[in-house]
Amino acid sequence: MISAEQNDLMTRVGPQAPAGKLLRRYWQPVALTDELEGKRPVRAVKLMGQDFVLFRDEHGKLGMLDRDCPHRGADLAFGRIEGGGLRCPFHGWLFDVKGTCLETPAEPEGSKLCTRIKQSAYPVIEKSGIIFAYIGEGEPPAFPDFDCFVAPGTHTFAFKGLFECNWLQALEVGIDPAHASYLHRFFEDEDTSESYGKQFRGASADSDMPITKVLREYDRPEISIEHTDYGMRLMALRKLPQDQQHVRITNVVFPQAFVIPMSSEMTISQWHVPVDDHNCYWYAIFTSFTGPVNKQQMRDQRLELYELPDYTSRKNKRNNYGYNVDEQLTETYTGMGNDINVHDQWAIESQGSIQNRTREHLGVTDKGIVAFRRMLVKAIESTQEGGDAPMLINAEQASAFSGPPSIDGIDKTAGEPNAYWQSADLDRRQKSDWASARLDSSKSGK
Structure with a gap:
């Protein structure tokens, strides 16, 4: 059982809050590259309760400053x-x-005021269609050589969406392999050849069995966790007929991302970024191991749900997430349409803007959530004491990372599941132009 004090410790993200101090030690996504395109490349950013302005100057350089002008706060x-x-x-x-203040033109000729003015500025960098910023103290960590960061730009696509709830409960839905059999249940299977860009609508790797069928009919996964150098690996096994098993490998990258399979050809790397204590954005990089991503199709699919400029969901708590009782009886488990982002949004927003974890009762399938919370609290306490935390890596350490492997497939031999997913990951990389070029079999299972 978690106390109210422990819940606050993990969820509050202001500059002086313990979790806020921890998260400020890491790069945070603050915008999509697309958001600075067009006539006016300026974007207001709110990150962990602080207000910034992100912009690109006439020479293409990125900058992020405190949002209030140091003159009189405009x-x-x-x-x-x-x-x-x-x-x-x-x-x-x-x-x-x-x-740096370059001009104070309204001041008298010869004024030296400009030389004494400095606006707070923060490091920013573009990675695979996302702009990351660092608002902590000291030097930021290096980016690990994960697939989403080393794949060519043609093979990645980035998007985001707003959740009206705390960042931690948004992350925790991705550390819960059991929920997919219920929250994302479809009563009928679609043509898997029409599944491009849609999660849980294609076929599992090494088979023609729709993932929707696997989740619907085999709803008691055996879940195991393994601590890794990047955070945690989760394996969910579902026993199938004829001595087969469905193997799903997902990953938690500390402190606030997960890497999961989207299809046999794509993975999703997704961050959960606090706007403040009560709202967060998810940022995702979709990475293809086969051909280039059809970015226009992926974008059009997502814009059916999300509205610009703030990437808010058209289905939300103000319209009951599009809930339809007839649909719930005949088509989907939730009655909230076929976009699983809406399902997740309802699940986590319905917990309240900050989940009251003092009232929850966890089960065996929540073992990943329990393990992550322990990891998070340990890192928060270490930060409070001036100590280390996971994934605060330098450039040399960053080059030692790869993957992390993320597999959704059917092992037809029902043998050793670790051998299956490692073999499946290696096979996917060997068949990929860009991944095979940097393949190091000694890192394949890292």
């Missing part, structure tokens, strides 16, 4: 891109991507 998110930086419309003060 909103720099309405600034003008000109003169080599971002100019405040109030009095024309100009700042470059490093926060």
